[in-house]
Amino acid sequence: MGGTARRLAGVGALVVVAVTAAAGIGAGAEGGRQEPRGRAHATAAALTLPAPTGPYPVGTVALHLTDRHRPDPWVAQRPYRELMVSVRYPATRDAGRFPRVPQLTAVEAAAFDRLGNFADHVPAGRVAWGATLTHAHRGAPVARPDGHRLPVVLYSPGAGDPRSFGSALCDELASRGYAVVTLDHPYEAPAVQFPDGRVARSVMRAELAKAQRAGRITALLEKVAAVRVADTRFVLDQLARGGADSALPAELRGALDPSAVGMFGQSAGGFTAVQTMHDDPRIRAAVNMDGVMGYTQRDDDPSHPSSVGRDGVDRPLLLMGMAGDDHHALPSWGAAWRHSAARGTWLRDLTLRGGRHASFTDAEALIPQVARQVGLPRKDVTELVGTLDPARAVAAERAYVTAFFDRWLRGRDGRLLDGPSARHPEVRFVR
Numbered sequence: 001m002g003g004t005a006r007r008l009a010g011v012g013a014l015v016v017v018a019v020t021a022a023a024g025i026g027a028g029a030e031g032g033r034q035e036p037r038g039r040a041h042a043t044a045a046a047l048t049l050p051a052p053t054g055p056y057p058v059g060t061v062a063l064h065l066t067d068r069h070r071p072d073p074w075v076a077q078r079p080y081r082e083l084m085v086s087v088r089y090p091a092t093r094d095a096g097r098f099p100r101v102p103q104l105t106a107v108e109a110a111a112f113d114r115l116g117n118f119a120d121h122v123p124a125g126r127v128a129w130g131a132t133l134t135h136a137h138r139g140a141p142v143a144r145p146d147g148h149r150l151p152v153v154l155y156s157p158g159a160g161d162p163r164s165f166g167s168a169l170c171d172e173l174a175s176r177g178y179a180v181v182t183l184d185h186p187y188e189a190p191a192v193q194f195p196d197g198r199v200a201r202s203v204m205r206a207e208l209a210k211a212q213r214a215g216r217i218t219a220l221l222e223k224v225a226a227v228r229v230a231d232t233r234f235v236l237d238q239l240a241r242g243g244a245d246s247a248l249p250a251e252l253r254g255a256l257d258p259s260a261v262g263m264f265g266q267s268a269g270g271f272t273a274v275q276t277m278h279d280d281p282r283i284r285a286a287v288n289m290d291g292v293m294g295y296t297q298r299d300d301d302p303s304h305p306s307s308v309g310r311d312g313v314d315r316p317l318l319l320m321g322m323a324g325d326d327h328h329a330l331p332s333w334g335a336a337w338r339h340s341a342a343r344g345t346w347l348r349d350l351t352l353r354g355g356r357h358a359s360f361t362d363a364e365a366l367i368p369q370v371a372r373q374v375g376l377p378r379k380d381v382t383e384l385v386g387t388l389d390p391a392r393a394v395a396a397e398r399a400y401v402t403a404f405f406d407r408w409l410r411g412r413d414g415r416l417l418d419g420p421s422a423r424h425p426e427v428r429f430v431r
Helices: 003-009 093-097 106-115 163-175 204-214 217-240 268-279 307-311 331-342 363-374 378-385 390-410
Strands: 029-031 058-067 081-090 100-102 133-138 150-156 179-183 191-193 199-201 256-266 285-289 317-322 347-352 427-429
Touching (some): 058 163, 058 217, 081 163, 081 217, 093 133, 106 191, 106 199, 133 163, 150 163, 150 217, 150 390, 163 179, 163 390, 179 217, 217 256, 217 268, 268 285, 268 307, 317 390, 347 390, 363 390
Parallel strands (some): 150 179, 150 256, 256 285
Antiparallel strands (some): 029 199, 058 081, 081 179, 347 427
């Protein structure tokens, strides 16, 4: 969930969202191939994402997964749940022969332009969201560092964001030898396009309106969280299938290590990561980037805690928040921290000085470029991504998330998580 959505929905809560306030959203569902509306201005330059710094190029493949044992929870006429995920992975040196994939398809970009988390700040049709390229090369051959299987990290986005809106960090992890699996949550994101051209468009406006009329906002939040966790656990099931039943392309079969799985996400995705770890022992470590972990519309509301808040977790947990968001200030973080600490869990709480909620997404790199293109006021940029230099923010996030998963999935401890570092003065350790 981006900065605007965070204020509308409750800071970091799952509530669903700036898209509820955006004009032009329908009540749902699926359509055929559609021409994107609100095309970006012809003079808009493509935005760029920071290149990964690891030793490997990055390859990627998109997977269309179908859970035939679960009706779609949001669209009654769909008898099963369909998901789109992408797998990023370290590629061989000839990856440059393969095309770089765009961050969004044209249809997804058009929906994000109208309904995404920056719609209140960025004029529609002025940004070429669909022209942004990630640093991942479609179908490039996989590299197997030292012949070992690849540790796996899952990524869940914030509410109102597509799975590709954490590309800078996901590409970084892949360049350092991880298989990174990014999940879309269809009918929650503005638009998710399937390989045959069908588009799952957000139904959250209608769902929120129904919940408000019935006085059942908490129940809606619980459902959103439950759907996200069920999506994630199904993806874990699919990744574990071997042989001819594998959901992976031939080159990736046997390349992933199912015994070394972590998860991270921003906002609602951060909550999803920790809740999935609570519910599923296959997740060995989780990072929550500025996501409240309770069923509430306000950060300071301790009511309606999640089971993470009631129980804590027994595996390593890294909390990363913007200034003012830590386990002392947020009741849901504090409850999870206390109960986890009582179980002897390894915990860290880091604050990104000068950052904002959307700083933990690709917005950190993209919004300053958007501001130059469309003339956003400085106060809007600060409201969205804070005052920290974008390059320093991205570098800090990459360093600490990589160090966390290196420690708990690979057994490599570079000591960065032991205490403050002169290399990253913008990161404060919260005791």
